[in-house]
Amino acid sequence: MPNIENRVRKLAKPSNHAQGLQPLFEAISNAFYAIEDRFEAKAGSEGLVRVTIRNLGHNDMLKIDVADNGIGLDQARFEAFCVIDTDFKRLKGGKGVGRLFWLDAFSDVVVRSSYIEKMQLVPRTFRFQLGNEDQIQNQAADIPTLLMSEPGVSISFSGLRIKAYQDHFPKRADTFLRYFSAHFIADFLVGAGPKVVVDIDGDITEFPKVISELVEGPAMETGQFETDDFGILEIKAFACDPSASTGLDGNHQLHLLGNGRTVESRKIDGLLGIAGIKAGEKEGLFFHACVSGEYLNDRVNEGRTAFNLSEKTLKELTRQCVEVVKSKLLLDQVEEYKIARRERFEDFISRHPIYGFEDTETQLSRVPFNATQPEDFAAGLVKYQIRKDEARQDAMEKVIATLEGVEDVPANFAETVVSAAKNLQDAERLSLAQHVVRRKLVLELMEKLIRRIKVQEGKPDGFHLEKTLHSFIVPMSVQGSEGLTPQSRDHDLWIVDERLAFTRGFASDVRLNKILKEGGTADRPDLLVWDVAYGLGAVDPNDKKGGVDVSEPLRKVMIVEFKRPGRRDYQKAEDQVEQQITKYLLQLKEGEVEAFGRERVRIAPDCIFYCYVVADIIGDLKTQLSSWKTTANRQGRLRMLEGEFQGSIEVIQWTDLVNDAWSRNQASLHAAGLRRR
Incomplete structure (x- = not known):
């Protein structure tokens, strides 16, 4: 019993x-x-x-x-x-x-x-x-x-x-x-x-009235088809209103039938790729396919709640069925999707060239079929990128080890070196392209920002405030020497000067009494760069002094002030450019700035100050600078510092700032196959 x-x-x-x-x-x-x-x-x-x-x-x-x-x-x-x-x-x-x-x-x-x-x-x-x-x-x-x-x-x-x-x-x-x-x-x-x-x-x-009302167009049938692993199967499919998938996991469904009854439904969004299918004039429909066959009939569990099959087997059966669907029932729609997907991938590569390390077809085969977004492409390719980088590094290390070894160099060593060098050059080319693409986007956005594009309700369109452009170039209220502050590394100071690309020795919109160890007022220069004497260089994040010899005084310092594009009114006393810069210099001369690791760096008595003001030379400012020398392109203004200060004040127009940055990057843009819009 x-x-x-x-x-x-x-x-x-x-x-x-x-x-x-x-x-x-x-x-x-x-x-x-x-x-x-x-x-x-x-x-x-x-x-x-x-x-x-x-x-x-x-x-x-x-x-x-x-x-x-x-x-x-x-x-x-x-x-x-x-x-x-x-x-x-x-x-x-x-x-x-x-x-x-x-x-x-x-x-x-x-x-x-x-x-x-x-x-x-x-x-x-x-x-x-x-x-x-x-x-x-x-x-x-x-x-x-x-x-x-x-x-x-x-x-x-x-x-x-x-x-x-x-x-x-x-x-x-x-x-x-x-x-x-x-x-x-x-x-x-x-x-x-x-x-x-x-x-x-x-x-x-x-x-089935409520279900039949969800179906668009006639049923689609594959007829019987034979598989190597699952015998003869048959698929009957329908284009359905999206609500037909309510309560199911996923949108497009493959219903596996056992003896005419649904045993399991599997989502096939990723395999099918298409977000929505078309039936007649209707688009955005979901695909429901019903699969039947003796193989499935014979493998239903005793409760008719699942198949006595491993997940791996079910995935392979599902994959093969979807391939038949794509080739027999949705061929035109799939081909249309492939073309659009390829275009999106090529646009992705143009924006992120480092992922273009193989041909397009090879790369597309490595990502899920439903991948259409940049993050999906990147997620699918990153492991291949890492493998390629590891293989390239191993090859270079073997070349170095061979040269350092005592054994004879093999006869084919020249070919090995050439191959390793080519792989390294390819990687450098992709990295350069990635770098240049980003710079191109930055400069294009910068051009947009300096134009009259700010919409003001009830008023004429205005220019962006200087703080908008300031924040775009470098975060405000940040000191680069504060290594624990994430924003201290996130800047685009190369727009101002190429040597500033990796600098951390700067203060952006920081009070002078905070920058200086002693003295100073609440005045806040837009940008103060204090490691100019040391190449404005990249610093070692593991070196608390940032690679700077703090025993040597600073002999070059850069100050940058940003003025709102299109500004015409400079009537107040504090708006006098030379007076504003001089006020900063008086506090900085022979003072001490706080460097990495809270070390003090003296400013030499004979320090040369490179002072820049970025502004549109129009209105009151044009009158104010009328006695100044013009720069080489005759668009900017220049005045040498006199008396106890050494250096110069240069007023650069916003457009020239961006044009100069474009010019400096022109060779790289050309090498990457890019051009300025």
């Missing part, structure tokens, strides 16, 4: 809504089978299943009736019902254990049936209960009106028995309908399912 209580206790317990509904879905699937047994080819047109739900959301009061007009529980079928692990429905994939889920989920199960015997309608009623003995408790016939005129079965479920089902049985009608539709969508799509009327507390929904 089988231990039914133990069998039920060991059944997998639900962890989501789909699994929480599995016992009810088993009853509905049985109703489908019973209708097929009675009506055969006419099951879709003659069959009817009514699912009536009351008190949804109230676990103890929940009542569900599943009634069908199928063949009914005649003697043979009743005897099969009484036997666990019956072979009665094996040809249809039934294992005879689905009803054990009823005992696990529901507190009370009553089965009522009518069947034809000797040309008469015979009733049968019994309670199905959990226990190792007498699970079938026959009762006096209590036949619903539905079963009084024709055969059928009505199963009444009451209350949810255990916490796992109480937690994961849907509490809302819309949730229930989403999961019901998702589970049986393939049955309704392929036309195998009968009419199903779902009544949830008085609200009626009819299937």
